[in-house]
Amino acid sequence: MADTPQQPQREPIFNVPGVIMVLIGLMWAIHIAADLALDEYGLGNLRIWFAFIPDRFANAAQWPGGALPLLWTGFTHAFLHVDYMHLLINTAWLMVFGTPVGRRYGTAGVLAVFLLGALAGALVQTLALTVSINQFAILLGASGGVSALTGAAMRFIFEPIIVSKDPETGDPVALGRRTATLAGVFVNPRSRTFIIFWLGLNLLIGFAPFILGANVAIAWEAHIGGFIAGLLLPSVLDGLARRNQRP
Template sequence: MSEQGQNPGVPGSPAREPVFLLPGAVTVLAGLLIAIHLASTLVLNEDGQIELMFWFAFQPYRILLMAHDPGLAVPLLWTPFTHALLHAGWDHLLFNTAWLVIFATPVARRYGAVAMLSLFLVSAAAGAALFAATTLYEGIYLIGASGGVAGLTGAAIRFIFQPILMGRHPETGEPVMLGRRLASMREVFTNPPSRYFTLIWLILNAAVPLVPVVTGQSLAVAWQAHLGGFLAGFLLVGLFERKV
């Protein structure tokens, strides 16, 4: 929320509200995802799309090729991160962008742009690692920001459901909001809202590989990237907590 103040150009008038209420880093990251997808769909032909996926999607089978042709494995240096910038379609992109805006915003406001982007990238890589561990021999690739976004979700869960701490101004004695404390992992599961959200999120994603058993059709959802990213953000967010 922005504070209301005086417009310096017009005495007695309220200050103008900013056009965008999102943190700058969140706006830039969301804009980058949209710009990349827009450019790839409008500029690249079919061959260009194939090259884009070859060089920037995460393809676990490259690990198996390292012994035979190390050159084919070189993209493994960057694709655990760059896959998070690519999307399969507009619905895929818009869903991930909306989820990004919701959960990256509180993380960026609490920890800053560098910490938010670091958690996004590390979580994307963690999601790629779990994806590789479960699909190594299948010859499929991973794209989408959902692993990184899941990490920001896991990080935000550690504090957004906690009660706001109150204190008093040392000079005026007025009550002031001190923010929300980062919950321990035990506290996340003893607080009903955070417990239910976390359990529902984990169960829904863990149930994805069971869908074919029930319906006979598989879902093109990288549940491994979701779980790996979520756990990374959930466990690592404490590294960015300011010491007081």
Template sequence: MSEEDRGLENPAPAAREPVFLLPGAVTALAAVMVAVHLASTYIFNQETMLHVLFWFAFQPLRIIAAESDLSLAIPLIWTPFTHAFLHGGWEHLIFNVAWLAIFATPVTRRYGAGPMLAIFFVSAAAGAALFAATTLYSGAYLIGASGGVSGLTGAAVRFMFQPVIVGRHPETGEQIVLGRRLAGFRDILRDTRARTFIAIWVVLNAAVPLLPLLAGYDVQIAWQAHLGGFFAGLLMVGLFERKQ
């Protein structure tokens, strides 16, 4: 049998395509959110869920309550971050996971898992801070990953609209794609697509408090977390940019 015949009979195994095209850190973060919601929906009873919300949702009223009992403020150490893993329903969860997949993926591929997670958690805390500033005496509590994912959106805006940089391989001389540069704030203001994206984001979220007047019923959207998280990510992503 010739070499050609043996090659036809035993072709080289095809390379396996990954089941998930998302970076591992993004998949893991989404999986934790889904696992927490599954437990909240199918395992925890109502009493347990109230305890979960009490200890892990972000409640700005704790700041006021601490004046009479300092121990009530202790969960404020972790709840600005843990609230991101709790969701009010499957629609809320699915929207945030899809949003996470879209914007966390380019941030992770550019900077790595650590910086992506840092942006996510700092942005979640920034969103919680703005939420607290606007709802301090209302007794409202904050849950959902919107602030963290908004921060990843703000981070991605700094480079996703920029032109691709093409260079040459130092050994072969072939053209290679080097990526997209991180835009400065002046560059963002000059870029029509980035400027329009940010303007739409701000206007839509700033308009949320007016929706009850237009729709005739209360709309439970934490617009403060969206705005606070978005601008936190927009500002801090430059800390992770590698010097060329």
């Protein structure tokens, strides 16, 4: 019998975990559907019920649903965006930093970091508004969750690869990158430089209204809140993974 030549396997164009593609697809589907199906009144209602409104904490009676939407809007605001440019930027950032987190921690890990980061960003934004002159804001966008994935990636993407030996052949085997301690992240010059640059950029955004004389509606406080949550979460995820591996 003649051998049948095997077709070479094709590498995917984008080697992105499925959970990242699902998140991106969901964001785009929601935004396109809202853009095509809702008028200004409908879009306003969508944001009232699913965007995060910190003013509900202090003036719940003035809003439809009272304080009840606070149970879900800390998460659902991450799937709403102001416009296509806002969505495009968050999509690109999600793909870049969500991919390494997805490869390391899987679907559950990505969702945990993304959703908890979105919630942390919303809560930090609320705290910031309590000491700000501007006491009102409607928070929407994936930036808090994406910032959390960025923070989580800082714990390992700049760390050295752990190499072991195959017990049978003795060949070197790459086991992946170790998770840095919180202190280690700031000792490593590459992760430290990235974090300083990232924080500096967000602080610059915060001072933009004073520099440019314009109201730049970017929730930079939510970015920082999500980023800090992301820095902390790999310690929890690694601990859960070790517990599951115990006999």
